[in-house]
Amino acid sequence: MAYSSSLDGTRYRFDDLRTLLAAASPARSGDSLAGLGARSDAERVAARYALADLPLRHILDTAMVPYESDDVTRLIVDSHDTVAFAPIAHLTVGGFRDWLLSHAADEATLAAIAPGVTPEMAAAASKLMRNQDLIRVASKIRVVTRFRNTIGLRGTLASRLQPNHPTDDMRGIAVSTLDGLLYGTGDAVIGVNPATDSVENGIALLDMLDQVRSQYGIPTQTCVLTHVTNTIEIIARGGAVDLVFQSIAGTEDANRSFGVSLAVLREAQDAALSLRRGTLGDNVMYFETGQGAALSAGAHHGIDQQTVEARAYAVARAFRPLLVNTVVGFIGPEYLYDGKQIIRAGLEDHFCAKLLGVPMGCDVCYTNHAEADQDDMDGLMTLLTVAGVNFLIVVPGADDVMLSYQSLSFHDMLTLRGLFGVGPAPEFADWLDRMDMRDTDGRMRLLDPQHGRLARLASPHG
Missing domain, CATH: 2.30.170.30 (ethanolamine ammonia-lyase heavy chain domain like)
Incomplete structure (x- = not known):
């Protein structure tokens, strides 16, 4: 048509x-x-x-990729909730955009319609919105998940502590982990991207991270971001797996380029659930996405990169993840050229995911050959915090020395929490207080390394 x-x-x-x-x-x-x-x-x-x-119902009835040849399309169509869709079924895309910005679309109402919203509807609405519109609507939505703590509550901003090392040196990773904990980061997950993606290395890294978590009673999750098939094997060998990680995309062909299928993701989820390692909940999956992934794999089927990215959130939603984040500027300037495009993409991704009921975070990042700098990232991290993002990724000094890209620093998380009066996940905040790592106003005790049991371990006299 x-x-x-x-x-x-x-x-x-x-x-x-x-x-x-x-x-x-x-x-x-x-x-x-x-x-x-x-x-x-x-x-x-x-x-x-x-x-x-254009009526929303027309979008619902029009397959972007044929149903018969794409399992993501089948997932979107077969899981669509007609009852949840009913309150908005009469709207056009423009009417939907206006309704989303109205007082009628409050937190409870937006949660109720989420199962009836398809990725294409969310993407279409976002294309009619200014940045402030994306922020306003997303700020009304909370998607709360649990494993060992509670992520996504209003008034909180969680962080993934990313202690990567170019050679997977255990001491180097441990030092970066300790450094991040001293800044109050790591409540979303302590997650390592391994330089060597093997089962044996994954087991060793997980064992080390789990030992640190257990020794200090840290109410958080650990994860080695190895391929999902490696994680399945690690679970079979008795490894300390909290979360199953996998990069995902918005078409079957793009996911195949990652070496993954919906069936493999289901197998991994079942394996992780069987371990029963969560103490507060059973959200065991962690997904990463990013605009440009499907195009880089030649698997976008003629769909623009933002819309096909939104389709990845339908995949994520089906597996009830603890965490999802877009690595918004990681793929490079071929897909998001400069700071303006990166900022816009980050806000789009967050809006679309939250509208679909996905617990969205962001790696606010860029590569050194993009027309972007840390000032652009300062802007995006601030806007996403206003928009109610579930978590942000932080690395030592904002410079990931293994993946060779620029992200946010531990200090940035302190700035955002102080500026907006938001805190870590409540269980993690309680742990920081039990360890005497915060003052009576909830600020980290950074200037005196003698304060706190964990801090004393890092001091020259510990």
Whole structure:
């Protein structure tokens, strides 16, 4: 089905829904690389006019990738909740956008409709929104998950402590972990990207992290971000697996490029659940996504990168994850060229995921060959905190020496928590207090290394 719109006497035609959604997207380098997107600002505005008048039900009935050939499409269609969709079924995309910004769309109502919202609906609405609209709607949504602590509560901002090391040196990882804990980070997860992605190395890293967690009674989760098939084998060998990690994407072909399928993810989830390591809940999955992943695999099926990214959240939603995060600027300037595009993509990803009921976090990051710098990341981390992001990733000095990209630092988490009056996960906050690592105002005792039992271990006289 073709769509059309007129602007200043010029009539624009869009051959199908994929073309319309791509033309309505804000400009970004990945869509240009794929030969998608609007050819002019006027065409982009015309596409948004046409999109605004499109009924949500039409999007529901139009498959972006054929049902018969794509398991992500089948998942989206087969899991759609018609009862949850009913309150918004009469709306157009423009009407949906306006309703989302209204007082009627409060926290409870948005949670109730989430199972009825498809990724394409969320992506379509986001294309009609300014950044402040994305922030406003997302800030109304809370998606709460639990394993050993509680992530996503209002008034909290969790963090993934990422103590990567270029050679997986155990002492180096341990030192970075201790450093991060002293800054009050790591409540979402202490998660290591292994330099050597093997079962044996994964077991060794998990054992070390679990020993640290157990020794100090830290109410958090640990994870080695190895391939899901390695994690299944680690579980079979008795490894200390809390969370199962996997990068995912929005089409079956893109997931296949990661060496994964929905069936393998289900097998891994069942294996992790069988361990019963969670004390407060059983959300055992951890997923990472990122705009450009499907395009880089040649598996985007002509869909713009933001819409196909939103489809990945349908995969995540099906497995009740503890954590999901977009690595927003990690793939490179071929997909998100500069700071403006990275900031916009981060806000889009967070909005779409939360609208779908996914517990979304973000790796606020960029590569050194992108037209971006740490000031851009300061802006995005601040905007995401206002938007109610579940967690952010932090690394020593904001510089990941193993993955060779720039992220946020431990200090950034202190800044955000102090600036906005948000704290760690409540169980983790209680642990910091039991360890005498915070003052009576909830601030970390950073200036005196003699304070706190954990801090004394790091001091020269500990």
